[in-house]
Structures are given as structure tokens and as C-alpha cells.
Amino acid sequence: MIRRLAWVFIALAALLLMACAHAAYTNRSQLLLISEGQEMALGLQSAQDVLKKEKESTDELQVERVKRVGRRIAFAANKPEYKWEFHVIDKDVVNAFCLPGGKVFFYTGILNLTTTNDELAAVMGHEVAHALLRHGGERMSVALMAQLGGSAASLALGSTVSPAASQAFNQAYGMGAQVGVLLPHSRSQESEADEVGMILAAKAGYEPSGALSLWRKMDAYAKSKGQNVPGFLSTHPTTTDRIAAIQAKMGAVRAKYYQQAELR
Template identity: 40%
Template sequence: MENAMRAWQTTSWVSAVLLSLAACSSSPTGRNQLILFSDSDMNNLGSQSFEQMKQQLKIEKDPGVNRYVQCVAKHITDHVPQSKGFQQWEVVVFDSEQVNAFALPGGKIGVYTGLLDVAENEDQLATVLGHEVAHVLADHSNERLSQNQITNAGLQITNVAIGASDYAQYSDLTMAALGLGVQYGVMLPYGRTQESEADMLGLDLMAQAGFNPQQSIELWKNMAAASKGQQPPELLSTHPSHQTRIKDLTNKMKAMPSYNVPHPTCQS
């Protein structure tokens, strides 16, 4: 009993120290974050996970689809400062009916072709890509993994996967920590605060790139229609509801500066 109490006290003390050291970290919006891992560690995890996905998922071969997605993604990432330890972004289109996309540390972007049926134009696709890239810029995967580490839920990932020696054995855990489901579908990867933060940062990114931020509203209306009422109530979900997202984006646009940037042309 005494040993157990001493171990608990030690763990609590370590957690408190780590929390105090991380208190000075903040997101691009000024929100305090718990960040325990280096950009290098996170980039390695993201790159390994992405390579595994490319090996196991079907990649879209249509050149027109690839040109279109690559064009929109490039306009977004061209406005991202190179401050995360990687030189360029890699974009892959996966042939899947999933209505989703993701971005991983290390500059990796994946887009499922099912998204292109819901994001009806380049502005709406830019809404999604800006949002996903914002997750990387705001260190949301690092924050998620750090929170797991403090609660001891991420010890296997921290001690093994980051070391890369036994990555395959712990790949599912790593995928989950990066915001990816076990079957490579994005399944409630971030909390409401992180999702809302990515919405706001993504809106700025797409506007800076010349895309129409008003189309973010239409995108989420399309998302709501595509979900056919299957989204759980907001209180039971870590994501904001479609209605909350639309309201928050509308309010954000009222306060946004205007960007005199030519609108990109990605659709032929």
C-alpha cells in the first residue's frame, strides 16, 4: 500500500511538473496548450503513419482529380510558414467513399474522393484543407498525445512508437493519437475547442490564399445534408454541431480583414 501511494505521488508530481513546464506553450490563437513532444518526434510519427496508409489504401489515379486537389492544397500550403521542421507538403488522394480529409505532422495531407462529392467547388475544398492544415499548425496532434501521456494512456506510444523501432506493433495506437481511426477514417479525432480553433485558423488560411470564405458556410450546409441527420447531439459529440460551426464561421467572417488576393483557378 505504501509503495502504491509513493508511486502515485511520484506520478502526480511528475505530471504537475510537466504541466507547469508546458503552461508557457500556446496555440496560434493564444490558447494555453500542453505540448510535451518535439516537432521532430511528431513529424516522424506523421510520416510513418502516412507511408503505411499509402501502402494499405487505394490511391486515386485519375490525373484530373489529382491536379485539382493538388492545386487547391498548394494554394493553401503556400501561405503556411515553414516552421515545423519539414520542407514541403505531400498530398495524396485516396480512392474512398469517405467524406473526409486529414493532415498529419510532417506535412502530409490525405483527401478521400468521397469529399469531392460534398465539397462542390474549389472554395469548399479549400475550407476543408485549410481546416486540416490548421490542425497541424496548431499542434493539435501533439496536444492530444501530450494529454494522453499525462494520464498514462499514451505511455506505449511515447516509449515505443516515437522510438520507431516497433512502429508496426503500435501503429493503431499511433494513428489514434494523430487523430486517425484504426481503419484510417477520421473518427472524432479532436475536441470541440481544437475543432473550432481549426475552423477559425483555416478560414484565415483560405482567405489569404484567395478562396472565398463565404463558401465555408455552404460546405457545412452540404455536410449537414450528407450526414442525413446522423450526427449525434452536440453535447454527446466532441465536434461542434453543424449549426454551431455555421454560426461561429459567420461571426468570424464579420471580423476578418479583407485580402486583396486573386481567386485561384483550379477547376478546369
């Protein structure tokens, strides 16, 4: 029995070692039990589900604005293997998200608040950062470990989409319950996406201070709704902490990325 447990421990340790990765830009250690190819395939499948059930905006100016900013952020992200798509959903919801593989969705409600392209780039950069940093993959890995254990989680590794990975994706994103409504990321992931999102926006030639005006507007909107805080703000750091963190990093981001941006 002891020998058996020892082998299980060794196998689990080997799996965790194989799954060790580091986040882009921040170099934070990550646990990733599935391949990026699996994430991309699952993201494409979920994007197709969203488009089947949600109505896309017919406002050509609004759609083109999102695509134009999105293309610049995508170029800055330097992930040519992602099949980038930018969609605007005609619904008065203050939300946006990016599925693995670069499938980006903006709701018209959030576009009404992002009146400048710098603010729009702040949202776009933030959401693209979640995908670039593979935050969804981390959440899926946690779900796999909790549900299946180390030995079963190893079956999820590989280039093909396994049933276990599909189930973990639905659980991590909440896509199986309600299309287009994603579960919130953790506060640490949100803070990381704030930082990397600001870098991506700056690299794309957008003023990093757009993040400040954006979150001030978001805070005012949330307060105007009382307890009805928009999903985009769920589990995010408090506005005071967020703005302080952005201000603390903005000078370095502007000097390193914005002033040297090729797309300005």
C-alpha cells in the first residue's frame, strides 16, 4: 500500500513538473495541465456557440472601431497562431471577454462607456491579456485536479480535446450554464491582466492613461447601479487599489512601450 502511494506521489509530481509554465511578461509560475492547442479548440467551439445565440451589432461604425483597435492590440500581442476575431454583441451589458485563441466579444453596453479609443484599448488589452496569459487554462487545470486527480488529469494533456478538458472548460468558464456569461477571474489574475493589458495597449500606440479614465468611469457606473455591479467588475480589485496600481506602473509602461510604439 505504501509503495503504491509512493508511485502515485511520484507520478503526480512528474505531472506537475511537466505542467509548470511561466506567464508572459510577468514570468509568474503557472500550473497548466492542458495544451494551448486544446484551449484554442475549446475557445473556437464556445465562440461559435455564442454567435449562434447572441445577436451581433449592425452598427458598422461601432463594429469597425472595435476591429480596428483589436487588430492593433492583436499585433502587439504577437500571437500569429491565434485566429483573431472581434465581435460586437447588440446587448446593453457592460462586459467584454476574450476566449482562448483570440475570440473577442464586446457588448454594446461597455462601448457606451469607452468614449475614447484609449479607453477601448484598455478594455481590449485587459481581455486579450487574459487569453495571452492563459488564465483560462489555469482555471481549467484547477478544475481537472479537483475533479479527476493527478493520474486522470494526465489524460487531459495532449494535442486533442479530451472529454475531461471539455468538461473543465465549461466548469472554468461557466459556458455550459449560460452562453456568453463567463465566470469571473480571480483577483490576482485580474491584477495581472490590468498590468499586461496596459502594456499591450501601449505597445499598440494607445495612451496608457486610458486605463485610469476607464476604471473611474466603471466605478461611477457601478455606484450608480447600487448593488448591481456589472460582471466586468466582479472580483476585481477595489477601484482605489486598481487605480493606485495602474498609476504606480504607468510611468514605466509609457517609457518602455508607448514612447517606442511602432503603430503611433
